[in-house]
Amino acid sequence: MKPNTVLRHALWTIGPNPDRDPPTVHTACKECGEKSPVGTDRAASDPWALEHSGRTGHRRYHECVSVDLITRPAHEETTR
Ligand SMILES: [Zn+2]
Numbered sequence: 001m002k003p004n005t006v007l008r009h010a011l012w013t014i015g016p017n018p019d020r021d022p023p024t025v026h027t028a029c030k031e032c033g034e035k036s037p038v039g040t041d042r043a044a045s046d047p048w049a050l051e052h053s054g055r056t057g058h059r060r061y062h063e064c065v066s067v068d069l070i071t072r073p074a075h076e077e078t079t080r
């Protein structure tokens with residue numbers, strides 16, 4: 001840090017990135033770890049879990065949703 005560096009306290013926020021790719025979702029079996037294909041349609045992962053239950057008898061799942069986030073100073077205007 002140079003002697004002339006100015007530090008200031010600023011409030012930052014975090015939220016969805018307006019330039020993000022669509023959120024993705026997949027379902028994972030909590031009993032064996034097998035995962036459905038990753039996609040952008042939540043309804044597509046449910047049939048995978050139902051088929052997996054029918055094939056294995058496993059009944060416990062974890063739904064994993066991934067959304068790109070972005071941080072920015074709170075005073076920065078969001079125009080999108
Ligand atoms: Zn399983």
